[in-house]
Amino acid sequence: MPVTIKDIAKIAGVSHTTVSRALRGHPGIAPETVARIKKIAAELGYIPNTVARGLKTQRSGVVGVIVRRIVDPFFSEVLNGIEDTLQAAGYSFFLSSSNRDPEREKTIVRVMSERRVDGVIVCSSQVSEHHRRQLERFRVPTVLINNQAAEESAHSIYHDDVYGGWAVTHHLIELGHKRIAFLGNARGGRTSEERLRGYKQALSEAGLPIDEACIVSGPNGLAEGGAEGARRLLALPELPTGVVCYNDVMAIGVMRVLAEHGVHVPADCSVTGFDNIELAAYVNPPLTTFDQPKYELGHQAAVMLLRLLDGTADSDKRDIVVLRGELCPRESTAPPPENGRFVTEG
CATH class of the missing domain: 1.10.260.40 (lambda repressor-like DNA-binding domains)
Structure with a gap:
């Protein structure tokens, strides 16, 4: 017994x-x-007996967390921040992956509601205002991390991606680069758009032209998306001397393709990433990147949700928190080649 x-x-x-x-x-x-x-x-x-306790308190002590892809290395530190904060408050969480499918995401939230989770944290998905209202219909408090939809949701944690895009571009400009490409993520939504805005801002401040031919997008934020973007840049008559990539994983794909075509990083072309995933320090050469405060994003989201759950935050009042990371320079960036150009073979 x-x-x-x-x-x-x-x-x-x-x-x-x-x-x-x-x-x-x-x-x-x-x-x-x-x-x-x-x-x-x-x-x-x-x-x-958490079941018996839940019958008395009408709380399950469980929070649902939805991520785009469970294997995405960006989320490991975000999840650590969520878990540590919830655990200290007596909560556990269970994890589900939306695979970037809004309908699947709504189904997951409905199932979580049926299983009586106390709240939901949604990480880096494209949740529109319409979808947010549907989440609220289930009466489950919801906090979004880096929501990629154009609209701001009522309870959200964001990273300052405009500043991040500006910082990595400014770093290349300080090294002497004048022809710099931006490789975005076609599925990156608001995040990709804001990093692009920071890139353009840095070029404008330096008095450098914005060449639309140097702004390309990969089909996704994976290494294969970076590889495809690199091929598009290699198809230009003249390869840019620097490439600002949407994230670290795409940057790794870019470096692989450049190496296959005899382009040396950073001697011929500098490459930057974004996020500072653990692998970024171990590729060859180690990747210059922008260090998002990933643990803090998770921690702040969990704190916001806990405040909604214990009633210390007004659920009808907008609560938007914006965090800012910092540049992490490594060996994938250097001054441009002396002749300033690497001519691709047509």
């Missing part, structure tokens, strides 16, 4: 109400009593 609160109360010589409060860390119970009761519970192998 499983150990119950009554078993602990009998050994401790206190009421089962006192045991229940002590196990929850209630401030009205003396610290020494709490310590003694927790010690007895541990010795007996007591496991809280």
